Amino acid sequence: MSPTIALIGNPNTGKTTLFNALTGLSQQVGNYPGVTVERKQGRLRLAQGEVELLDLPGTYSLSARAPDEMITVDVLLGKQAGTARVDLVLAIADGSNLRRNLYLISQLLELKLPLVVALNMSDLAQARDIHIDAAALAGELGVPVVPVCAHRRQGIPELKQVLQTALGTGRPAAPLTSPQFLPALHEQAARLAALSAENGQPPLSSLEAWYLLVEEEGHPEQRLIAARGPQLASQLARLRRDTGIPAPLSAQVAQARYQWIDGLLARCVLQPTRLHTSRSDRLDRLLTHRLWGTLLFALITACGFQAIYRGAAPLMDWVDGFFGVLGQTLRQALPPGPLQSMLVDGVVAGVGGVLVFLPQIAILFLFIALLEDFGYMARAAFLMDRLLTFCGLSGKSFIPLVSSFACAVPGIMATRTIEDRRDRFTTILVAPLMSCSARLPVYTLFIAAFIPDRAVLGGWFGLQGLTLLAMYSLGVVLAVPIAWLLKKTLLTGETPPFLLELPSYKWPDPRTVFMRVYLNSRAFVVRAGGIILATTMAMWALAYFPRPEAVLARYEAQRQAAGQSSAGSKLEQAIGAIDEAEAAELLRGSYLGQAGGAIEPLVRPLGWDWSIGMAALASLPAREVVISVLGTIYSLGSAQDENSADLRHALAQATRADGTPLFTVPVALSIMVFFALCAQCISTLAVIQRETGAWQWALIAFAYLTGLAYAGSLAIYQLTGRLGW
Amino acid sequence: MRLPGPPYLPSLSALSQWPVGVDGVISAVPGTSRLFCRLREMGVVPGMRIRVLRTGASLVVQVEESRLCLRRRDAAPILVSSHPAGAAPGAPH
Numbered sequence: 177m178s179p180t181i182a183l184i185g186n187p188n189t190g191k192t193t194l195f196n197a198l199t200g201l202s203q204q205v206g207n208y209p210g211v212t213v214e215r216k217q218g219r220l221r222l223a224q225g226e227v228e229l230l231d232l233p234g235t236y237s238l239s240a241r242a243p244d245e246m247i248t249v250d251v252l253l254g255k256q257a258g259t260a261r262v263d264l265v266l267a268i269a270d271g272s273n274l275r276r277n278l279y280l281i282s283q284l285l286e287l288k289l290p291l292v293v294a295l296n297m298s299d300l301a302q303a304r305d306i307h308i309d310a311a312a313l314a315g316e317l318g319v320p321v322v323p324v325c326a327h328r329r330q331g332i333p334e335l336k337q338v339l340q341t342a343l344g345t346g347r348p349a350a351p352l353t354s355p356q357f358l359p360a361l362h363e364q365a366a367r368l369a370a371l372s373a374e375n376g377q378p379p380l381s382s383l384e385a386w387y388l389l390v391e392e393e394g395h396p397e398q399r400l401i402a403a404r405g406p407q408l409a410s411q412l413a414r415l416r417r418d419t420g421i422p423a424p425l426s427a428q429v430a431q432a433r434y435q436w437i438d439g440l441l442a443r444c445v446l447q448p449t450r451l452h453t454s455r456s457d458r459l460d461r462l463l464t465h466r467l468w469g470t471l472l473f474a475l476i477t478a479c480g481f482q483a484i485y486r487g488a489a490p491l492m493d494w495v496d497g498f499f500g501v502l503g504q505t506l507r508q509a510l511p512p513g514p515l516q517s518m519l520v521d522g523v524v525a526g527v528g529g530v531l532v533f534l535p536q537i538a539i540l541f542l543f544i545a546l547l548e549d550f551g552y553m554a555r556a557a558f559l560m561d562r563l564l565t566f567c568g569l570s571g572k573s574f575i576p577l578v579s580s581f582a583c584a585v586p587g588i589m590a591t592r593t594i595e596d597r598r599d600r601f602t603t604i605l606v607a608p609l610m611s612c613s614a615r616l617p618v619y620t621l622f623i624a625a626f627i628p629d630r631a632v633l634g635g636w637f638g639l640q641g642l643t644l645l646a647m648y649s650l651g652v653v654l655a656v657p658i659a660w661l662l663k664k665t666l667l668t669g670e671t672p673p674f675l676l677e678l679p680s681y682k683w684p685d686p687r688t689v690f691m692r693v694y695l696n697s698r699a700f701v702v703r704a705g706g707i708i709l710a711t712t713m714a715m716w717a718l719a720y721f722p723r724p725e726a727v728l729a730r731y732e733a734q735r736q737a738a739g740q741s742s743a744g745s746k747l748e749q750a751i752g753a754i755d756e757a758e759a760a761e762l763l764r765g766s767y768l769g770q771a772g773g774a775i776e777p778l779v780r781p782l783g784w785d786w787s788i789g790m791a792a793l794a795s796l797p798a799r800e801v802v803i804s805v806l807g808t809i810y811s812l813g814s815a816q817d818e819n820s821a822d823l824r825h826a827l828a829q830a831t832r833a834d835g836t837p838l839f840t841v842p843v844a845l846s847i848m849v850f851f852a853l854c855a856q857c858i859s860t861l862a863v864i865q866r867e868t869g870a871w872q873w874a875l876i877a878f879a880y881l882t883g884l885a886y887a888g889s890l891a892i893y894q895l896t897g898r899l900g901w
Numbered sequence: 902m903r904l905p906g907p908p909y910l911p912s913l914s915a916l917s918q919w920p921v922g923v924d925g926v927i928s929a930v931p932g933t934s935r936l937f938c939r940l941r942e943m944g945v946v947p948g949m950r951i952r953v954l955r956t957g958a959s960l961v962v963q964v965e966e967s968r969l970c971l972r973r974r975d976a977a978p979i980l981v982s983s984h985p986a987g988a989a990p991g992a993p994h
Contacts (some may be wrong), residue, residue: 241938427937451924451950456968554970
């Protein structure tokens with residue numbers, strides 16, 4: 177088995193860049209079981225063979241106050257199930273902020289594992305007039321210190337060499353024995369370890385005992401009290417009192433560590449005596465300004481949306497064209513029947529219809545990765561914190577909500593950065609209200625067909641554009657009271673504290689940005705091949721079967737009759753019409769069609785007939801499905817896409833049983849509002865289940881979104897109908 | 902509580918009241934909440950130099966080489982004093 181190296185460091189120290197520099201494309205991203213902490217692993221080639229490099233989540237400290245912070249500690253102590261024992265710890269430290277980075281290193285030294293320190297951003301440190309004597313630092317810490325410049329790939333061969341040597345000797349780092357480290361505390365920790373061994377329970381290491389004492393109400397304490405009973409709490413309280421150190425212990429220990437760090441810095445680092453004003457600070461005077469910063473933020477976001485919608489269009493046409501040709505080829509190559517229909521209408525039309533959005537996904541992640549690597553996202557979260565505080569959330573919810581405008585799935589995954597569980601769940605539950613890219617084709621189709629192309633507001637805006645804007649705003653406007661309500665009822669808790677580091681601005685590293693786009697695009701494609709393929713298959717089967725022999729025979733007879741009475745292009749036209757009528761009748765008789773009939777009374781108040789109700793039902797796996805289903809229903813076949821003038825025309829021509837037009841402006845608005853608010857997306861519900869770890873949250877999301885969609889749709893239909901639109 | 906210092910500077914005050922752009926030294930970070938434990942780990946401990954860069958409902962502060970953003974309300978228990986002449990950063994108080 178190859179040895180394992182764990183990479184650890186503070187956030188924003190270039191850890192991801194170093195990880196990419198060391199492992200390249202050989203990375204695997206997964207989850208630790210039970211918690212939603214990303215587990216990233218890659219292979220690192222050293223002189224004497226390959227080793228596994230495990231990228232631990234960025235952290236300021238090893239003290240765990242939440243289950244997901246516990247993962248790091250458990251991995252390092254070799255207690256994490258399914259993860260190999262760590263043979264060596266590689267700590268990355270930001271040279272321009274060595275003081276804070278040494279805090280984590282002071283904790284890593286206590287692990288008694290071999291340790292190597294990569295000193296990153298030496299160029300930024302130099303620019304700030306900070307001069308670090310790496311050799312002296314190595315001497316003080318007793319472990320190798322290697323200066324690197326991860327984004328320029330400098331110092332990487334030297335680092336690999338040192339890692340190889342350190343793995344070879346396997347000598348653990350010497351723990352700190354300096355007197356500041358509170359000997360009284362160590363004494364009581366040893367007592368605690370001895371006590372736990374006496375009772376015949378699994379023994380605590382002296383380090384575990386030490387953290388148990390120091391971290392009042394931390395996660396290790398809660399976990400152990402749950403396992404061993406409440407008498408442990410009083411035992412801990414007594415031992416803490418016996419140290420004779422004034423409470424809170426964690427504050428004393430933090431101060432002791434920083435005193436040790438200050439002594440060390442004085443011996444190894446030359447730095448300016450005054451607080452430094454950096455280029456980042458000057459840029460922040462504009463970018464975090466309440467007025468100018470907010471305006472610039474709006475401008476940057478607008479450019480991002482423009483890039484996602486406009487920039488992706490040619491690429492999406494290309495993907496769309498590819499699947500069109502593929503479907504056509506399959507239709508010609510295979511004999512008509514269930515297999516052909518399954519491949520063409522199910523796989524190609526269904527999964528292809530989802531993969532069309534790959535360019536949008538890639539551009540969205542490119543945009544987010546660039547802003548994040550530049551260091552801007554923390555500033556945007558700062559600016560938006562005020563608005564989010566209003567609904568009981570914090571600035572940390574901002575990035576997930578913005579991502580949800582492209583797709584709620586990555587948006588919900590991005591909530592992993594929110595520490596507080598209630599805030600995280602509230603953000604997850606309102607994320608589907610942001611109009612994702614799958615809703616755009618639905619809006620486009622109905623706006624183009626039913627909203628008059630008229631200039632309003634003195635000719636500055638078109639009515640169609642304003643309707644689109646209204647649909648996008650609807651979810652945002654509703655998200656505010658809903659988040660507020662969730663925080664007041666199901667997820668009660670005070671407005672969370674907000675603590676965010678504003679990292680220095682830097683030029684984005686192309687490889688880090690590329691890896692982000694690549695990994696996320698790959699995950700999207702994998703998902704399309706999994707859950708979306710499966711649900712599409714199920715929907716196709718419901719819409720295809722049963723095919724009663726009697727119906728098939730009747731249309732076959734009609735075709736025969738047409739063949740005898742006409743010829744040439746007229747015959748082709750007649751056969752085409754018969755085929756379409758057959759498809760429509762088969763669909764009405766299908767299991768899905770029968771269900772549509774059953775739900776009609778439910779959707780009639782919304783101004784819908786059975787066919788719209790059925791299309792909405794069929795779009796449960798993905799919203800876009802509504803378009804292809806409506807296309808089939810209006811005897812046009814499902815080959816029509818949303819830009820087709822024919823489908824628009826057919827929608828305008830469709831009539832109810834009494835001959836009045838089916839689609840009117842109120843009906844179109846009713847459908848758009850429904851799709852703006854509904855939960856018609858299996859992937860979103862599945863990701864809610866996965867990220868919250870419980871089905872009930874997915875059910876709650878489905879229930880409230882569907883209820884909201886129905887109410888909104890009913891309100892807009894009844895209101896506009898009474899206004900006589 | 903008044904310490905010697907220029908008359909226009911507060912000598913000891915809550916971080917939420919500290920003026921923008923004036924250098925001070927952290928003198929107390931009380932509390933056992935998760936936020937305060939995290940703040941201390943991030944270097945907000947007595948003896949560190951601090952400067953408020955932006956004020957409002959949320960503050961942006963510089964603590965030594967770090968820039969942190971926190972709510973004004975959360976910052977209220979943190980005490981800041983004027984830079985004592987001759988005291989080295991990190992000296993115990």
